[in-house]
Amino acid sequence: MESNTRMLNVKMLSKKFITTIENYLINNMFPHSLIIASNSDEINYQSAIYLTCRLICEDVIWCEGKCNNCQRVISNSYPDFVILNLCSEKLKKEMVREIISKFSLSSLEVTNKKIYLIQNIEDGSLEANNSLLKFLEEPPINTYAIFTSKSINRVLPTIISRSQVLTLLPIDFEIVMTKLINEWKVTFEDAKLISNCFSDWNEIVANGDYAKFLEIKLLALDFITNFINDNNEDNYLLSSKINKLEKNYLSLFWKLIILIMKDSFLELPQYFITQQKFIKEVTDKIANKQNYFLTVIYECLERLKFPVNKNLLVDYFIIMMLKI
Ligand SMILES: [Zn+2]
Known part of the structure; x- marks a missing residue:
């Protein structure tokens, strides 16, 4: 460094x-x-x-x-x-x-x-x-x-x-999105999501590939789907999967949830553009608790920067989510 x-x-x-x-x-x-x-x-x-x-x-x-x-x-x-x-x-x-x-x-x-x-x-x-x-x-x-x-x-x-x-704009979104679409063959939605989770092209490349991204995206979507359907037990099961993520993927997981939350403030989603119905369900279920959600996730992301017991942090995250 x-x-x-x-x-x-x-x-x-x-x-x-x-x-x-x-x-x-x-x-x-x-x-x-x-x-x-x-x-x-x-x-x-x-x-x-x-x-x-x-x-x-x-x-x-x-x-x-x-x-x-x-x-x-x-x-x-x-x-x-x-x-x-x-x-x-x-x-x-x-x-x-x-x-x-x-x-x-x-x-x-x-x-x-x-x-x-x-x-x-x-x-x-x-x-x-x-x-x-x-x-x-x-x-x-x-x-x-x-x-x-x-x-x-x-x-x-x-x-x-x-x-x-x-x-300063942290990233030249257009250039990075074009690169993702041309070189990684990602969908427009995924290009938007990926470029919003990283600060530059080098960071994207250093953090795996498209398949890995899709895996984490699915995990984030599953987690929130369980959450809005009150399937807390399933989220406990998911927590072992989340626990196994390396730090950088755990951070990606949380950043994607932040984007879901940000979308839920809006009439039309900005990030999960193909998942209008899902985002609408999130908005209805979470009803004004987005800020609580965001505060917890930002706190977890912040703690992740320091040497930390990852499993305890994931447990903390899940417990905080259950409190909602
Ligand atoms: Zn000089």
């Missing part, structure tokens, strides 16, 4: 994002605080590194990441660039204090710009975020804050209001 992220992959960035950054630079209006939001860690990271390079590049025309400054940012050895990832470490007040004191000293570099990148800002504690806020209110000259977030809804509103938010 670490070695992967020590590269700049401009191909992952959206054209719209690059144009926005270029406009900031041309007009000399680079925001002092910026939030990059998409549901992909890798896209967020790549976008943040690109941004930083553009800020401190030695060349008048963008060097494509080749100049000495850009190279040092990419390899994370540029002294005036600090990265914190709140997914792996909790943001503590002391860390913020450290950044503030470091950034209040004069720059170590001729570009004179100091940049801190805080990944997954939504995971910061309230206390830490508040001390960060004071810094954001009066940023020292030539200091830039870049935040990334995978769920912008959870970012403190006071941080959002002091920042420019760039929301």
